Amino acid sequence: MGASVPGEASAEGGPARSQSFVAAVRSALAPVTGALRSLEIDTRMLGMIGALIVIWVLFNIVSGGTFLTARNLWNLSVQSASIAIMATGMVLVIVSRNIDLSVGSMLGFLGYTMAMFQAVWIPQSLGLGFEQPFTWVLTLVIGIALGAAVGGLQGFIVAYGGVPSFIVTLGGLLVWRGLIFRYAQGQTIAPLDTTFQMLGGGTVGTRVGALGEWPSWTLGVVMCVAIVYVMISSRRRRRRYGFPVRAIWAELLVGAVACGAVLGIVLVANSYPLPVNVAIQYAEEHGIPVPPGGLFIPTGVAFPVVIMLIVTLVVTFLATRRRFGRYVYAIGGNPDAAALAGINVRRTIMLTFALMGSLAAVSAAVQTARLNAAVTNLGVQNELDVISAAVIGGTSFSGGIGTVPGAILGAVVMQSLRSGMVLLLVDSPTQDIVVGIVLVAAVGLDAVVRRRVS
Amino acid sequence: MRRCLAVLATGFTLVVSACGGPSTSAPGCTIGVSWNNYQEERWAKWDEPAIKAAISAGGGKYISNDAKSSPETQASNVDNLTSQGAKVVIILAQDGTAIKPAVAKAIQNGVPVIAYDRLIEDPKALYVTFDNVLVGQLEAQAVFKAKGTGNYAIIKGNKADANADFLRSGMDKIIGDAVKSGAIKIVGETYTDNWDPAKAQTNMEQILTANQNKVDAVLSENDGMAGGVIAALTAQGLAGKVPVSGQDGDKAALNRVALGTQTVDVWKDARLLGKTAGEAAMQLCNNSDPSKVKGTAAFKTPGGNSLNSILLTPNPITKDNLKDVLDAGWITKADLCQGVAAGKVSVCG
Numbered sequence A: 001m002g003a004s005v006p007g008e009a010s011a012e013g014g015p016a017r018s019q020s021f022v023a024a025v026r027s028a029l030a031p032v033t034g035a036l037r038s039l040e041i042d043t044r045m046l047g048m049i050g051a052l053i054v055i056w057v058l059f060n061i062v063s064g065g066t067f068l069t070a071r072n073l074w075n076l077s078v079q080s081a082s083i084a085i086m087a088t089g090m091v092l093v094i095v096s097r098n099i100d101l102s103v104g105s106m107l108g109f110l111g112y113t114m115a116m117f118q119a120v121w122i123p124q125s126l127g128l129g130f131e132q133p134f135t136w137v138l139t140l141v142i143g144i145a146l147g148a149a150v151g152g153l154q155g156f157i158v159a160y161g162g163v164p165s166f167i168v169t170l171g172g173l174l175v176w177r178g179l180i181f182r183y184a185q186g187q188t189i190a191p192l193d194t195t196f197q198m199l200g201g202g203t204v205g206t207r208v209g210a211l212g213e214w215p216s217w218t219l220g221v222v223m224c225v226a227i228v229y230v231m232i233s234s235r236r237r238r239r240r241y242g243f244p245v246r247a248i249w250a251e252l253l254v255g256a257v258a259c260g261a262v263l264g265i266v267l268v269a270n271s272y273p274l275p276v277n278v279a280i281q282y283a284e285e286h287g288i289p290v291p292p293g294g295l296f297i298p299t300g301v302a303f304p305v306v307i308m309l310i311v312t313l314v315v316t317f318l319a320t321r322r323r324f325g326r327y328v329y330a331i332g333g334n335p336d337a338a339a340l341a342g343i344n345v346r347r348t349i350m351l352t353f354a355l356m357g358s359l360a361a362v363s364a365a366v367q368t369a370r371l372n373a374a375v376t377n378l379g380v381q382n383e384l385d386v387i388s389a390a391v392i393g394g395t396s397f398s399g400g401i402g403t404v405p406g407a408i409l410g411a412v413v414m415q416s417l418r419s420g421m422v423l424l425l426v427d428s429p430t431q432d433i434v435v436g437i438v439l440v441a442a443v444g445l446d447a448v449v450r451r452r453v454s
Numbered sequence B: 001m002r003r004c005l006a007v008l009a010t011g012f013t014l015v016v017s018a019c020g021g022p023s024t025s026a027p028g029c030t031i032g033v034s035w036n037n038y039q040e041e042r043w044a045k046w047d048e049p050a051i052k053a054a055i056s057a058g059g060g061k062y063i064s065n066d067a068k069s070s071p072e073t074q075a076s077n078v079d080n081l082t083s084q085g086a087k088v089v090i091i092l093a094q095d096g097t098a099i100k101p102a103v104a105k106a107i108q109n110g111v112p113v114i115a116y117d118r119l120i121e122d123p124k125a126l127y128v129t130f131d132n133v134l135v136g137q138l139e140a141q142a143v144f145k146a147k148g149t150g151n152y153a154i155i156k157g158n159k160a161d162a163n164a165d166f167l168r169s170g171m172d173k174i175i176g177d178a179v180k181s182g183a184i185k186i187v188g189e190t191y192t193d194n195w196d197p198a199k200a201q202t203n204m205e206q207i208l209t210a211n212q213n214k215v216d217a218v219l220s221e222n223d224g225m226a227g228g229v230i231a232a233l234t235a236q237g238l239a240g241k242v243p244v245s246g247q248d249g250d251k252a253a254l255n256r257v258a259l260g261t262q263t264v265d266v267w268k269d270a271r272l273l274g275k276t277a278g279e280a281a282m283q284l285c286n287n288s289d290p291s292k293v294k295g296t297a298a299f300k301t302p303g304g305n306s307l308n309s310i311l312l313t314p315n316p317i318t319k320d321n322l323k324d325v326l327d328a329g330w331i332t333k334a335d336l337c338q339g340v341a342a343g344k345v346s347v348c349g
Helices: A006-011 A014-039 A043-062 A070-095 A103-125 A135-159 A165-184 A194-200 A213-240 A248-271 A276-286 A303-321 A323-333 A335-340 A345-371 A382-392 A404-423 A428-453 B002-010 B013-019 B041-057 B071-083 B100-108 B132-146 B162-181 B197-210 B223-235 B251-259 B270-286 B323-327 B333-337
Strands: B030-035 B061-066 B088-091 B113-116 B126-130 B150-155 B184-190 B217-220 B265-267 B297-300 B306-312 B315-317
Touching: A043 A404, A043 A428, A070 A103, A070 A248, A070 A303, A070 A323, A070 A345, A070 A382, A070 A404, A070 B197, A103 A135, A103 A165, A103 A345, A103 A382, A135 A165, A135 A194, A135 A345, A194 A303, A194 A345, A213 A248, A213 A303, A303 A323, A303 A345, A303 A404, A323 A335, A323 A345, A335 A345, A345 B197, A345 B223, A382 A404, A382 A428, A404 A428, A404 B197, B030 B041, B030 B071, B030 B270, B041 B061, B041 B270, B061 B071, B071 B088, B071 B100, B088 B270, B100 B113, B113 B270, B126 B132, B126 B270, B132 B162, B132 B217, B132 B265, B132 B315, B150 B162, B150 B197, B150 B223, B162 B184, B184 B197, B197 B223, B217 B223, B223 B251, B251 B265, B251 B333, B270 B306, B315 B323, B323 B333
Parallel strands: B030 B061, B030 B088, B088 B113, B113 B126, B126 B306, B150 B184, B150 B217
Antiparallel strands: B265 B315, B297 B306
């Protein structure tokens, strides 16, 4: 570290000088990197948050302040939810050195089946009629079970059949899409059950697919408490096994940022009022007098976002706290070592695909509910968005590396670009060009930075 | 012999028998139909039976194959149909440009070609379709009648599909003057990849956000996208208040017309199209000159060609004439009237 004295460096030759310059920069940044290390935060994650802030601010300036309104952010959260939900599962699939190309077709197939269930089979074939209170639950449960079966079948062929996942899921991409045409003959299935529609964050009359003001705050507080609890318990566990723990200030800072993010989402969602027409109708139905300034009824966190938060928590828990998750990362790091260590590699891989399938079903419910229809091209090319979200979020194709929160952030980055460009009326081919460049640039930049650091 | 090899190369076992010698002389006249993608509901359910019926009524024989959305497969399929003895070929083109060499070859061999529903830029082909410019016109007309001034959003279809621009040019015939005078302001106009309803929904949400909901009318080019648009309007409590157009006669869309959330659904009865094409094909059997077919007129294509065409007139369905689709057996009353309150719409009771 002695090379950081500038006087010495200037006297030496070219390469040596640049070397000492790097060393100087490194030592100047030492307190910062040291702080980051004690925060134990992925620099990649920080970079992504930075990129997201830059994108948001730029769009806000160019759109004349529309982008960062509560309404646009609320829309953005709903528009990102379905891709984000699937991206959490894709992280585990890619971490274990596999890929699932079939998620878009699977989503279409499952969405179509769920739509048939609630709009045709339950009310007409079984003669139970429309709008039954149990319709939505039954549909959702059957959809998720079917998703797990379909995904599990692909996983079985990959794990026990020894067929590469790229091939199996490429086949799945064709088969599931083909099945939609086969048994529904290209018809649009609509309208859907009104309670089911709530899952998409839409509006039916005065029922809105969102939590409303106080339940949203409650959700925020509960999630905060959960985050704090998890941090305390993990600190304790580390102590017990003699692992190093973060400094108290670092612990507090991470907790405050995580809590702040959750409460920030709630605050934004509650600043978005019900649209005027819906609010007036709501006031009429509930006998609320409309004040002269208009009615401000907070919308609250949309159900698709609530679902996304729950999925994030569950999958993160599975990935970091359960044996299953440890196995997935171990397999991704070194499959042979994992097998020799006694891990049931095949079973674990099959389970990741089954999880992916059930998450595709959840996303299918969100998408069909949002559109209030199942159409034949439901979910077309979603596999590309989901894989991009996971990869932008730091998941590595070489296996063993990737986080669920990163993937969520990746999905939000992608959707921010898309929604922002539509807001500015950029046409769709240009949107594709921009998203494509960003995808390659994000991963490329990361690779460069990583090489420098190591 | 060369053709025979080409046919074999395509791997259609069905065709191989035709290679042995001269094609078996079928009684009457054989009409071949090349579908681009038979998986889509419409062709199997409405178009094919109508074509078949018209052909058998004229004493002809129907054969067909499916290109499964591949322009290459379709080119060889057209060859296959002629080698199977088709005297007239009806083509639903996957790609109106890529199919041109195969069409030219068929016509050189004395087999007239009907471009079915989608344009093929060959001056010797007969183009049978619903007038797509007119469809756009009818869509705009109904919306314009409901809301003649204010902010318009225009949701167009796939950029690569010529129909998206035909429809848009038809719309311009109705609203063009009002746009020039400033009575109508276009606050958002986007193409939609693959005519995807979910994309149309997101686009509509962003247009509403950018304009603080000040959108007075929406011209959507088809029914699927109209569904996405209406979902976005519903979220803002605007469904039924903002007129929306569409076309195709989708069940869900006709139901929305009955519910009052969609203003117009321009309906093109595929059975009429199929019948017209089938009858035209039978006439071409006797005289291969397309200009001699009943009801043809000259059609100027975007590529600068002039070809003979039969343009059928679509029927705009609004709340007032829902009876038409019901009487035609296009939709059941249960599907049409699902969720419609009693006494609101006369056909629903």
